[in-house]
Amino acid sequence: MAREALRAARREALRAEASAAESRRGRRTPPRPAVSPPASARPGEESPATARVRAAHDMRQFLANSFRMPAWTDTPEQPDTSGTDTSGTGTSGTGTSGTGTSGTGTSAGESDATQPDRTEPRPPAPAPPQIPATMAATHRVTEPLPPAPAPPQIPSTMAAPHRDTELRRTFPALPPRVDSPEDRGFAETWWGNAWVDALEQGALDVKRLGRGRGYADQGQVDAITVTPGLVLAYVRGSRPRPYRVQVRLRTLEDADWERFLDAAADRPGYIAALLDKELPQSLADCGVPLLPGPGDLAPQCSCPDSGRPCKHAAALCYQTARLLDADPFVLLLLRGRGEKALLDALSRRSAARAARAAQEGPPRSVPGVRAADALAPRRLPPLPGPLPVPAHPEQPPVYPAAPGGPDPFALDQLATDAAARAHALLSTGRDPVGELTLWQDAVRLAAARPGSGLTAGTRALYATLAAAADRTPADLARAVAAWRQGGPEGLAVLEEPWDPPAGRFDRARPLLLAADLPAFRPWRNRLTHPRGHVQLRLGRDGLWYAYESEPGRDDWWPRGTPDLDPVGALTGLGTPDDL
Numbered sequence: 001m002a003r004e005a006l007r008a009a010r011r012e013a014l015r016a017e018a019s020a021a022e023s024r025r026g027r028r029t030p031p032r033p034a035v036s037p038p039a040s041a042r043p044g045e046e047s048p049a050t051a052r053v054r055a056a057h058d059m060r061q062f063l064a065n066s067f068r069m070p071a072w073t074d075t076p077e078q079p080d081t082s083g084t085d086t087s088g089t090g091t092s093g094t095g096t097s098g099t100g101t102s103g104t105g106t107s108a109g110e111s112d113a114t115q116p117d118r119t120e121p122r123p124p125a126p127a128p129p130q131i132p133a134t135m136a137a138t139h140r141v142t143e144p145l146p147p148a149p150a151p152p153q154i155p156s157t158m159a160a161p162h163r164d165t166e167l168r169r170t171f172p173a174l175p176p177r178v179d180s181p182e183d184r185g186f187a188e189t190w191w192g193n194a195w196v197d198a199l200e201q202g203a204l205d206v207k208r209l210g211r212g213r214g215y216a217d218q219g220q221v222d223a224i225t226v227t228p229g230l231v232l233a234y235v236r237g238s239r240p241r242p243y244r245v246q247v248r249l250r251t252l253e254d255a256d257w258e259r260f261l262d263a264a265a266d267r268p269g270y271i272a273a274l275l276d277k278e279l280p281q282s283l284a285d286c287g288v289p290l291l292p293g294p295g296d297l298a299p300q301c302s303c304p305d306s307g308r309p310c311k312h313a314a315a316l317c318y319q320t321a322r323l324l325d326a327d328p329f330v331l332l333l334l335r336g337r338g339e340k341a342l343l344d345a346l347s348r349r350s351a352a353r354a355a356r357a358a359q360e361g362p363p364r365s366v367p368g369v370r371a372a373d374a375l376a377p378r379r380l381p382p383l384p385g386p387l388p389v390p391a392h393p394e395q396p397p398v399y400p401a402a403p404g405g406p407d408p409f410a411l412d413q414l415a416t417d418a419a420a421r422a423h424a425l426l427s428t429g430r431d432p433v434g435e436l437t438l439w440q441d442a443v444r445l446a447a448a449r450p451g452s453g454l455t456a457g458t459r460a461l462y463a464t465l466a467a468a469a470d471r472t473p474a475d476l477a478r479a480v481a482a483w484r485q486g487g488p489e490g491l492a493v494l495e496e497p498w499d500p501p502a503g504r505f506d507r508a509r510p511l512l513l514a515a516d517l518p519a520f521r522p523w524r525n526r527l528t529h530p531r532g533h534v535q536l537r538l539g540r541d542g543l544w545y546a547y548e549s550e551p552g553r554d555d556w557w558p559r560g561t562p563d564l565d566p567v568g569a570l571t572g573l574g575t576p577d578d579l
Contacts, residue, residue, distance in 0.1 A: 268350070291331070413449070446461060
């Protein structure tokens with residue numbers, strides 16, 4: 001806009017000079033609209049050169065004043081000493097049309113009572129600059145008036161992590177708290193609660209603390225910058241402009257830091273706790289005022305509230321307690337030392353103490369062997385021969401029953417089985433149980449139970465083993481009968497039907513007919529009596545296994561002893577007339 005005005009003024013000056021030259025030559029020029037008459041040496045008027053100098057001076061004044069913006073600190077505010085807001089009705093400034101519009105006024109300070117905060121009054125608009133008449137006329141010819149300048153941008157955050165150093169740390173804004181009961185401490189650690197206690201014990205108004213805690217719970221505290229002796233952040237209230245809040249804390253002297261480092265280096269557990277982001281209470285009580293006391297926190301806020309602290313400073317203190325919960329090194333930084341410097345000092349001090357203790361202690365002789373003796377060739381004695389294998393595994397000791405203890409019967413069963421497996425491994429070099437599945441091992445353990453019939457102890461054992469293998473006790477009892485009949489091959493005959501090759505299976509039916517037995521019905525590896533109460537099954541080991549069932553029911557149970565002859569496998573199941 002300024003450049004266009006200067007160019008228009010220059011064009012008008014050139015036209016005025018040209019008009020004066022033509023008038024002196026006696027020529028007449030047509031008048032131009034909206035252009036000032038040519039400058040000439042008329043009585044009571046300035047010369048063209050004087051007009052150009054005055055126009056340039058007026059333009060410099062216009063440029064110096066037209067782009068000035070009011071600072072936000074220039075806004076007049078009335079301090080609130082009572083802790084409560086007072087609202088009223090005011091009028092807004094005059095618009096461009098010259099007609100004023102009324103509106104609701106704002107409070108002098110943010111509300112410290114239960115009513116919400118009012119909107120902050122906007123700063124008064126700057127007075128329009130004085131423009132010379134010549135410049136104004138030229139501006140009306142070229143273009144309309146420019147819009148009013150926008151209000152200055154108010155900073156809303158202090159987050160600048162790129163500027164962080166060892167003694168400056170910036171933490172992003174903490175999220176709102178989901179669950180914040182009033183009957184529980186605000187912080188989660190003892191040192192965080194100690195910080196909150198120092199704030200609350202030094203406060204003069206409990207209501208301001210409650211509203212500050214509400215601000216902290218709602219996440220209205222922006223990024224927090226921590227430097228030695230200072231915590232700084234913007235806190236958003238109900239006004240559009242956030243408040244600049246800082247809390248000061250006295251830093252420790254060098255003598256205090258020496259005492260703190262000596263106390264931390266005395267016990268390695270203190271250093272380990274600090275590395276785990278914990279602050280031992282005994283370390284904080286080493287005689288150094290590490291945690292603040294009542295009145296040690298010095299808040300300062302840009303709001304007009306004169307409370308100590310105001311609710312914005314209280315909100316920043318509460319959020320600082322959450323930072324201390326996550327990292328106690330924030331407290332040490334506030335007291336004047338960074339994390340890296342502290343850890344380096346503790347490492348050097350610990351190493352120096354260990355070296356001094358090693359020098360002051362008596363020298364200890366380290367047992368060992370001379371290198372020449374260790375490398376000298378020598379002949380080793382032969383290894384002793386293996387011990388003879390026992391004839392049979394020994395019986396385990398009897399385990400007494402104890403209330404709430406393990407079952408002595410189960411312990412005896414497991415110990416006996418382990419002794420038998422160890423004896424087999426020593427005598428044969430292989431473990432026959434190592435290749436069994438869980439179900440096969442459960443059947444083996446149940447089959448090793450001595451005695452006949454299902455006693456109370458046997459039923460308990462069967463129920464436990466069946467539940468471990470995801471089977472029923474009836475399935476386990478049938479499998480135990482098959483295991484006792486033929487071991488793992490007998491269990492496979494019970495559960496796995498297969499198609500035998502031609503040969504022995506085909507010759508079994510003529511042999512049964514020759515023994516005056518009826519014609520058995522074949523199906524895969526099984527031959528079933530026509531009445532359905534006797535069955536022969538051919539195993540993969542070439543033996544025939546006999547099974548019995550109730551007539552008309554498919555409930556087969558192993559019976560007898562396996563035999564290479566199918567007729568011999570039926571021996572003991574009854575006479576040929578019964579079959």
